[in-house]
Amino acid sequence: MGFLNACAFVITYIIDMGASVMLPIIIAILSICIGVKPGKAIRAGLMIGVGFVGMGLIVDMMNANMGPAAQAMAERLGVSLSIVEVGWPGMSGITWGSVVATIAIPLAIVVNLIMFATKLTRTINIDIWNVWHIAFTGAIAYAVTGKLWIGLLGVVFHSAITYKLGDLWAPLLSDYFGMDGLTAPHGASAYMAPVACAVDALIDKIPGLNKINISVERLQERIGVLGEPVVIGAILGTIIGFLAGYDPQGALPLGIKMAGVMVLMPRMIKCIMDGLLPISERAKEIMHSRFSEGENFHIGLDPALLLGDSEVVTAGILFIPITLIIAILMPGNRILPFGDLATIGFFIAIAVAVHKGNLFRTLISGSCIMIMTIWITNQTVPWTTALAVSVGALEEGGTLAAMDQGGCPLTYIFTQIFTQENIPGLIVIAAIYAVCMAFAVRHSKARAAEIAAEEAEA
Numbered sequence: 001m002g003f004l005n006a007c008a009f010v011i012t013y014i015i016d017m018g019a020s021v022m023l024p025i026i027i028a029i030l031s032i033c034i035g036v037k038p039g040k041a042i043r044a045g046l047m048i049g050v051g052f053v054g055m056g057l058i059v060d061m062m063n064a065n066m067g068p069a070a071q072a073m074a075e076r077l078g079v080s081l082s083i084v085e086v087g088w089p090g091m092s093g094i095t096w097g098s099v100v101a102t103i104a105i106p107l108a109i110v111v112n113l114i115m116f117a118t119k120l121t122r123t124i125n126i127d128i129w130n131v132w133h134i135a136f137t138g139a140i141a142y143a144v145t146g147k148l149w150i151g152l153l154g155v156v157f158h159s160a161i162t163y164k165l166g167d168l169w170a171p172l173l174s175d176y177f178g179m180d181g182l183t184a185p186h187g188a189s190a191y192m193a194p195v196a197c198a199v200d201a202l203i204d205k206i207p208g209l210n211k212i213n214i215s216v217e218r219l220q221e222r223i224g225v226l227g228e229p230v231v232i233g234a235i236l237g238t239i240i241g242f243l244a245g246y247d248p249q250g251a252l253p254l255g256i257k258m259a260g261v262m263v264l265m266p267r268m269i270k271c272i273m274d275g276l277l278p279i280s281e282r283a284k285e286i287m288h289s290r291f292s293e294g295e296n297f298h299i300g301l302d303p304a305l306l307l308g309d310s311e312v313v314t315a316g317i318l319f320i321p322i323t324l325i326i327a328i329l330m331p332g333n334r335i336l337p338f339g340d341l342a343t344i345g346f347f348i349a350i351a352v353a354v355h356k357g358n359l360f361r362t363l364i365s366g367s368c369i370m371i372m373t374i375w376i377t378n379q380t381v382p383w384t385t386a387l388a389v390s391v392g393a394l395e396e397g398g399t400l401a402a403m404d405q406g407g408c409p410l411t412y413i414f415t416q417i418f419t420q421e422n423i424p425g426l427i428v429i430a431a432i433y434a435v436c437m438a439f440a441v442r443h444s445k446a447r448a449a450e451i452a453a454e455e456a457e458a
Contacts (some may be wrong), residue, residue, distance in 0.1 A: 020052035022129050023302070024275075029393070030126060031279045032224070034286060040278050047275030054268035056259055062342035066256055070341050071326055072244035075431040081327060083381060087339020088346075091384070095405075098143070098390035100151040102136035103132045107152065107392050111159040114119035120172045121165030124181055125300035130186035134158040141378070143387040145418050154414050159411055163300070165190040168440055169350055169449040170298040176353035176378060177306060179273075182282060184303040188404050189349040192369045194436035196351035197443040199365035214360040216310045233262035236317045243321060258317055266308035273308075276301060306349035311357045315366060316345030322363070323370050340403045347373065347404075354443065373407035379425055380406045385417060 028045030032038055074081065095101055108131050115121040125131075137158040142151025166185030173179040184190060204210050216232065237258025241251025280299055306312055323337050323344060340347075348366040355361035381399055385407045388394035405411060409429055416426040 006165055018274040019051050020056060023052065023127075024049035024127050027279055028125070031282070032058070033064045034279070036278045036282050039214060044275040044278045047271050047372065048185050048276075050269075051268045051272030052304070053274065054264065055269065055307075055348065056263055057384040058268065064260060065254055066240070066320055066342055067338055068252060069240055069244040069246070069337075070245070070338060072336055073240075073324055074328065075322065076243075076245050076260055077296055078129055081334060081336035083334045083401045084336045084338045085340060085377065085400050085401040085403055085406070087341075088343065090339055090400075091136070091402035091405055092132045094384075094388050094391055094393045094400075095132050095139050097393060098135065098139035098387065100138040100142050100148070100155065101132065101135040103152065103157045107155050108134050108159045108162075111156055112163055115160065115163055120160075121163040121167055123163045123170070123185055123300045123310060124283075125163065125166065125185060127186055127302045130302055133173065133278055133408075134162060136405045137408070137414055140383050140411055141415050142416060143390045144383050144415055154411075158410055162186060162190065165193075166298055166300045168291070169193065169353075171444055172353040173306075175451055176356060177309060177446055180301060180373060181297065182276075182305070184229055184302050184306060184350065185300045185360055187303050188347045188373070188408070189303040189306065189351075191408055192248050192347055192373065193350035193354060194440035194443040195369050195372060196348075196354040196365035196434070197363075197439040199441050200354055200443065202273065203364065208359060213358050213362045215357045216314055216359070220442055230259045230262050232314055234259035235316060240321055240454050255369055261312070261317070262313050265313055266310070268308075270308065271411055272302075272305060274303075286373075288412055303346055305351075307345050309357075311351045311352045311359060311362070312345050315348050315352060315359060315362050316361065317382075318344075319344040319348060319370065322367060323374075326367065326370050327374055330371065330374055332375055333378060334381070335374055335401050337374070337403060343375070343404070344370075354418050372409065372429075373403050376409060376412045376429065377401055377403050377407040379422060380412060380415075 024045035027048055028041045031041035031044055036044070087413050092414075105128060108125070112121070112123075114122060138151040138153075138155035141150055141154040145151075163186045166183040169185070169190060170183040173182050175183060221448055234254075234255040240250050240253030240258075241254040243252075245255065247323065283297075283299055307316070320341050322426060323341065325333060327337050328335055347369055348362060351365050351369065354363050355365065378401075379400050385398065385400045388400045389396060394400055413426065413430050413433065416422060419425075
């Protein structure tokens, strides 16, 4: 027992230092273990740390500037939403405070290894930090039911689906993002992308709409410099500032800061990619040499890798006001999006790849994604509140919400099965999500076939 407690203390200690420290340590150790030279492994880990530090600074800047602008927009529209959502930074910290979270890391690894050994998945996850998404499902279930076995079952349930999502999205990362052999199985981007697959299939059937194709690249071709990401960021940021009621002294600086996001975010992602390259290449070498199906082996990494794409960054900024409008217009909504506004890109990153960079389709599917997210988040407020109270992060009588994970259909469906607090809601959301998953499987297979055909022709 003393050994287990010591292990738990070490794991918790490292986790508390955040992704910018935890991931470099893990990547460096793993790199050395699989044969990467120590100097190269240490440099790779540090580059990943630098990338995450840079991303953290950018996200903090967006929160500091976009948060007040978002609240000002809501106030100008005369809307009073009673619960301000804390976002993933707050919810991840609360999740790691649960007893389930410490168990979740080794349990998720065991599930991954069993599924890989039995060929139920071709994804090997090395993104240990984002196991918090998996842990959240278990922590919520445990906090609400009071039964540890249900919490651990929630970890297994979410883990298994996460690795299957990694398999589904690997062709998209290869085809659209140019990340061959990598996948992003975690978080809102992975579990909400099935909605985009269903929307994409529907739009394909609608004459006229199926011909519309808008992208940053096409905008650059048609309107020149005005279509460049840095200019788009400046324009969108300034417009949001004016919508918030700012004068030019407030709106124009906001525009410049959003232009900075468009330029700096891809550069931070490049640091992370440079750091991941050695372990990725070495892992693929090992798998190709030892397994006959090595070419189908995918390394699961942080979805932050996807935020360097100009279409993703553009859509992420556009969805700041769109998400607020959805929250304002949605009947019965009590949630004021706040903490996750700066990271909306995580919700729609894979959706961008589903639509092959078509911004028009992304705006439609992204709206559906945010509607479902806010809808579920409202229903999980009692659960996220119970979790926060159970770990001492919130006093009795308070309320807490977060769109990232709090709006996760996987967590909602699993926990609702055991609590049965809202059977009609469970049936509706489960049915919608099952249909979307069917479209996701079909879409992934079609994309993989397209890649195979292109490689054969080459």
